[in-house]
Amino acid sequence: MLFFILSTKMFPAIAVILPYFLIFRDVGKTGIGRFFGIGLDQPGALIISYTVFNLPFAIWLLVSFFQDIPRELEHSARLDGLSRLKVLAKVVCPLAAPGIAVTGVFTLIFSWNEFLFAYILTRKAASTVTVGVESFFTLQGILWGPVAAAATISVLPMLVFVLAMQRYMVRGLTFGAVRG
Numbered sequence: 137m138l139f140f141i142l143s144t145k146m147f148p149a150i151a152v153i154l155p156y157f158l159i160f161r162d163v164g165k166t167g168i169g170r171f172f173g174i175g176l177d178q179p180g181a182l183i184i185s186y187t188v189f190n191l192p193f194a195i196w197l198l199v200s201f202f203q204d205i206p207r208e209l210e211h212s213a214r215l216d217g218l219s220r221l222k223v224l225a226k227v228v229c230p231l232a233a234p235g236i237a238v239t240g241v242f243t244l245i246f247s248w249n250e251f252l253f254a255y256i257l258t259r260k261a262a263s264t265v266t267v268g269v270e271s272f273f274t275l276q277g278i279l280w281g282p283v284a285a286a287a288t289i290s291v292l293p294m295l296v297f298v299l300a301m302q303r304y305m306v307r308g309l310t311f312g313a314v315r316g
Contacts, residue, residue, distance in 0.1 A: 201235025237304030
């Protein structure tokens with residue numbers, strides 16, 4: 137089952153961009169699509185498409201982190217009178233925090249750097265940074281100075297985020313490496 141989930145990540149984005157375009161075009165014309173911001177040139181289209189494309193990778197990473205948590209901890213918390221939801225919130229999630237942090241960093245970087253969906257599904261209102269950097273490629277030529285400045289500035293939010301999450305990432309990347 138996990139291999140099937142991961143194999144969907146190997147599916148090329150170019151193969152689904154036309155169906156996504158048609159779906160978001162039609163949904164955006166309906167009242168409910170406009171209400172929820174799901175349509176062409178609206179953030180909902182990018183949120184849904186990024187979620188669908190990053191979910192298999194996130195599931196693949198998180199399954200191994202959650203499998204490393206001993207079941208005995210969950211059973212003892214249940215014996216102490218915690219409900220299943222409280223066991224998840226107070227025992228499982230704090231132990232899986234490094235894995236959740238690593239997964240969050242990777243999926244955020246994948247979404248931040250994604251160009252194809254943003255270029256096809258947006259115009260002006262919901263344009264992303266990568267599409268903005270591409271706008272400096274004109275018919276007269278490439279504006280190298282603005283491209284370099286925009287690319288440098290576009291890296292800064294991810295750099296700050298990764299530095300803030302660094303202590304979780306190191307723990308999360310080495311969490312399942314040593315078995316004893």
